[in-house]
Amino acid sequence: MKIMANRMDRGFFRYQKEFEDRALEVLRSGWYVLGNQVKSFEEEFAAYTGGGYCVGLASGLDALWIAFRVLGIGPGDEVIVQGNTYIASVMGITMNGATPVFVEPDEYFNIDTEKIEEKITKRTKAILAVHLYGQASKMDAVTELAHKYGLKVVEDCAQSHGACFHGQMTGTFGDVGCFSFYPSKNIGAFGDGGAVVVKDEKLAEDFRIFRNYGSEKRYYNKIVGANSRLDELQAGLLRVRLNHADECEEERRQIAERYLRELKNPELMLPKLREGATAVWHQFVIRTSRREELISYLNDREIGTIIHYPIPPHLSEAYKGLGYERGAFPITEQYADEVLSIPMYNGMTDEEQGYVIEALNGF
Known part of the structure; x- marks a missing residue:
């Protein structure tokens, strides 16, 4: 018997008709970027997490680096993060010119919250909590330290769709929850995709502007942004995933x-x-x-x-x-x-x- 470490075909075949029907619906719509599928997915995923507002982006890495950019964290700033995470977590920090400050993990593979405070300096601006392998981090301790020192909290939820700490879903504790919908994720697309979840409506609008070349209105650019949009086809297929x-x-x-x-x-x-x-x-x-x-x-x-x-x-x-x-x-x-x-x-x-x-x- 041959067994793969992971396989995604069975997840497709189980809901094959739903995926195929949704794909045809999107293809026949004639609208492929920032349309009704993205809008509907954002509303449904926000409701699923309880986070308030969701903004679809092109990937999980984009969610991370854009989060720190929108929060104003850059050169000269430090962000505390666990040492055993995937390198994308760290790239989200350094792509903005900020410095990662590593903390050892605990026995659950997540950041050891008892070792965070000793790493906080005058340059510390945020804590990045990574819910590694799908288990929620000890978020009460993280948010308590953030409030004590006036720090932002960003959550890397690439592997933790649906995981909760004391009944509250990951991605909703801090300022920004960052999600990846890479095909192997628990809620996975059929290509790259990502999103942020935030509680603040103004912050959500900042992400919407940034993801679309810094444009709030077509051809009128408020800032230098990025091209990082969750496309209609992936959003439609993710809506099927989310239903199950x-x-x-x-x-x-x-x-x-x-x-x-x-x-x-x-x-x-x-x-x-x-x-x-x-x-x-x-x-x-x-x-x-x-x-x-x-x-x-x-x-x-x-x-x-x-x-x-x-x-x-x-x-x-x-x-x-x-x-x-x-x-x-x-x-x-x-x-x-x-x-x-x-x-x-x-x-x-x-x-x-x-x-x-x-x-x-x-x-």
Whole structure:
């Protein structure tokens, strides 16, 4: 039996007619940019998150860098972020000329909120909370520190569509919630796409202007903006995804619960769930000090895996200019050496789950 680490075709075939009908609807409409599909998706996604206003953008990275730009964060400013995130989180900071200040993660793979305050300086302007792998961060502590020091809060929700902390959905705690709709995400498009969610109507309008060349009215440009628009076709298809978000989330939760219940191998460290937080299981990430051996063992059994992520941003070639050496963030680096994402996708059969469990228990 061959099992991929992730596959998206089953999510399409399950709702194939709905996707195809919506695609034809958009194609036949003759309106392909910033039309009724984008407007409807923005309204529906805002309602889904409870965040107030949603503005569709071209990608998750655009959501991040444009968020910091619109918030006025740039050269000379510092943004606190966890060290073990995907590099796009950091790029959202540095593309504006600001400096990332790294904090070690906690045992749930999210930012260790007890280590944030010691990193705050006069130059600190924001905290970027990343809800990694689909579990909500400890947002009460993040927002408390932000209020204490007058900081902005940006949330990277690329992997946490639907995840909640104490009943409140990620993306709605801070000033801006940034979402990616890359095809592999829990609510994924069929190409690139992203969005921001904000509570402030004026801020939402600032994003709408910025995404469209800085234009509030066609050919009248208020600012130097960007071309970052969620297109009509992707918005229409995302509306179908959104209609089935809850049932797809529940399916992933059931797979994760089976993994947690039946995986029993002392060589493997299973993910932990934070009290008060929910996980939507964008990834099911285990840890092992024998990762390369385990990958080879699983490859022999045609079970795919992915490492999220093998090189932390502070050690990447892209950020060698920051001057960090190995050992600067030992917990971040240990996670990078040990984490492994095992198969997790909608449409994964009971037989496939059992095969993965049996193989991992036999390692």
